[in-house]
Amino acid sequence: MRYLFNIRKNNMITQQNLEKFKNKLEEEKRGLISEIERLKKIADFGDDIDSLDEEADETEEYGNQLAVAQDLKNRLADIDSALLKINPPSGKGEYGICEKCKKGISLELLEVDPESRLCKNCKRLSINSKAAGK
Numbered sequence: 001m002r003y004l005f006n007i008r009k010n011n012m013i014t015q016q017n018l019e020k021f022k023n024k025l026e027e028e029k030r031g032l033i034s035e036i037e038r039l040k041k042i043a044d045f046g047d048d049i050d051s052l053d054e055e056a057d058e059t060e061e062y063g064n065q066l067a068v069a070q071d072l073k074n075r076l077a078d079i080d081s082a083l084l085k086i087n088p089p090s091g092k093g094e095y096g097i098c099e100k101c102k103k104g105i106s107l108e109l110l111e112v113d114p115e116s117r118l119c120k121n122c123k124r125l126s127i128n129s130k131a132a133g134k
């Protein structure tokens, strides 16, 4: 078994793992893109409605869709960034390394969340600070 890069002795991402994460990410990406396209179509349709009463409803609905679409776009950006790290030559073995503390992200976390930019620890910290900021 050839190891692509050795993050830590107990956290090696093998070529096989990498291939699996890449497939997972690409599959997720396709799903997100079709979901965004679908939302776009609904939003376009909303613009054609002239009635004021209906427009009020539409606006609220439209706002929700925008929020959902934004969320999907954020996830898409995370996935693209992860794929960029995997794909050579741009990926300099950065995949699976936390963007904050530069430590290896555990395989366990990558299994659940292959587009994760942060390790478990930093992720928890960032969620906590976000919650505190509200």
Ligand SMILES: [Zn+2]
Pocket: 098, 099, 100, 101, 102, 103, 118, 119, 120, 121, 122, 123
């Ligand atoms: Zn970290």
